[in-house]
Amino acid sequence: MLKLSKKADYALVALSHLQATELPASAKEIADRYNLSAQMLANVLKTLTQSGLLASKRGAMGGYALGKRPEHIFLGEVIDAIDGRQSLSDCTSLDKRCSAETNCPAKSPILMIHKKIKQFIDSLTLADIANREILKGVSIDIPFSS
Amino acid sequence: MLKLSKKADYALVALSHLQATELPASAKEIADRYNLSAQMLANVLKTLTQSGLLASKRGAMGGYALGKRPEHIFLGEVIDAIDGRQSLSDCTSLDKRCSAETNCPAKSPILMIHKKIKQFIDSLTLADIANREILKGVSIDIPFSS
């Protein structure tokens, strides 16, 4: 499977939204806006906050905003935060040892391909990703008062 | 998860082996050589054969050989054959509809990223993979660079 998890999808939707509106929003607002499971989105946003990708404010009128400038939020970071750092194959992760060991003809190529894909997603920022979107008109209530 | 399935790993090991030795081999031989589950590898090789990536010969002295020239076996094909054609996200696959629909700010970027990764793995052949020098030069070019 070469696929993003649904949680990673959620993360990208939320981040794109926050980037586009440039306004803080609560988990519920975002969930309602895009028809996502509120509870699940809440879990995702919490994780993103723990990783510093979002900044949160608790309590009434609280919510989430980007934790860094969009140019400094990398797709690779987002995926790592949500799904945990993943290797393209177990055979390229250093902690596990595969039975074929050194004589495996596929190990080195897989490692190389993994690096290329990682390099690619680490080069993409939220700014790159969300730039062109047509979400201008959306405004949601009132931002953090601070 | 941005990861190859174990079956895809098995496929790449077997294909790499057959490419390197330029000799037919039975499932058992390959499984023994690299310490893989013989039964599982057999299933994988069968699937690859059905997709035309391998050619098989039954019976005593039978076994598998590459079904095409290594330059015509693409990494994307292998993954598709084993894991089924996958989209990077459900939201980029045409048959499923996501609840956020047209106003989702992440859909178009995800689609773009998906295309780039697909394009990358579709550009790599078994011949490239076996020759690491070629692989070093290959890169995914960065989108949104306008």
Next chain:
DNA sequence: TTCATATCGTACCAAATTGGTACTGATTGT
């Protein structure tokens, strides 16, 4: 013709991962 070696086709099951929910606690603006 019999036998061992192989692939072919299925069906099945256990383990791991993912998707999704529930609930309690902490914080904050009104």
Next chain:
DNA sequence: ACAATCAGTACCAATTTGGTACGATATGAA
């Protein structure tokens, strides 16, 4: 005080993945 909202955790159902079993079919060789 109270409602809104994030934080933390625990839990479970659904799906996917990893792995096995087994009978059928084909083939080369003794």
